[in-house]
Amino acid sequence: MNKLLLTAPFPSHLVDKIRAVSPNLDIEQRTLPNGRWPEDWTTDAEIYYAYGKVPPLALAPNLQWVQTHYAGVDSLESSELWDSRILITTASGVHAANMAQYALTQILAWAHRVPNWFKYKQTQYWTDNRWNTFVPQELNGKTLGIVGYGSIGRELARLAKPFGLKILVTKQNARQLVDTGYIFPGQGDPDGELPDRIYPSQATRSMVAECDFVVITLPLTEQTHHLFDEELLKAMKATAFLVNVGRGAIIKESDLVRGLKKGWLAGAGLDVFEQEPLPEESPLWEMENVIMTPHISGFTPHYDERAIGIFAENLRRYLAGEPLLNQVDRDKGY
Helix, strand or coil: CCEEEEEECCCCCHHHHHHCCCCCCEEEEEHHHHHHCCCCCCCCCEEEEEECCCCCCHCCCCCCCEEEECCCCCCCCEEEEEEEEEEEEEECCCCHHHHHHHHHHHHHEEECCCHHHHHHHCCCCCCCHHHHCCCCCCCCEEEEEEEEECHHHHHHHHHHHHCCEEEEEEECCCCCCCCCCCCCCCCCCHHHHCEEEEHHHHHHHHHHCCCCCCEEECCCCCCCCCCCHHHHHHHHHCEEEEEEECCCCCHHHHHHHHHHHHCCCCEECCCCCCCCCCCCCCCHHHHEEECCCCCCCCCCCHHHHHHHHHHHHHHHHHHCCCCCCCCCCCCCCC
């Protein structure tokens, strides 16, 4: 029997989907107090589905594989796990559909000047200069740059292509076009065929200089922290719109505020921030060229079901001795 510990509060019908993978599973479900592992808890589990923190390895001596409930690994906060040989996999791909749709919504909202719709509705008076106030950009013929071509970026490319957008992307390994992560049927760009041009991540500056819209889908690592600083923001077109659905600290926020005021770029659509919740004193609140949301681009009513689908496939692979999907590369940090 393979002992599996779940710390996610999944309802019974989702646990049954896991149980259906194999009759040789011994499944235990626990709830972590405040998401943290109590000092007096031990487990003999071989597989750990991590909804909260990972136990100290001395309290989990049989642990061979950790699957996170999230696409990122920020929540693990375990240096000894990171330094071990225990397999770590993520739920990468779980957000692809809704986050790609969110990014496209930001682009459309900016292009069609949607904030002006609501602004003038509240005044109960349509401006006499309707053309200058409401004339949109047409997406056909514009250039979209996607910084990070993972599951979210690939799904965004699929959704954006029919609008006639030229698609440029950055990818850490620009020669590895095939998506090696979990792919939901009918989504994404499994073979990397949609981009008009693929840049290595070192050429991000060159790529953004060509783009009318730039969407950040990167994870936060030492290499991506404050990637979008003054130098990179100044490389963008003055008419460009920047969307961030990755992590807030990928953008140096003070540089972004200056850039938006000085016209290095035209506007920004932000779902993530360096400090969350965004402080009341942040100048971003008052900026008319910023469309903001409170870190909700990953919200979906189907999250748990999709996460279980990813885990069930990985569990099947683990028990069959096959390579797991969404394995964390410790050198890359994700």
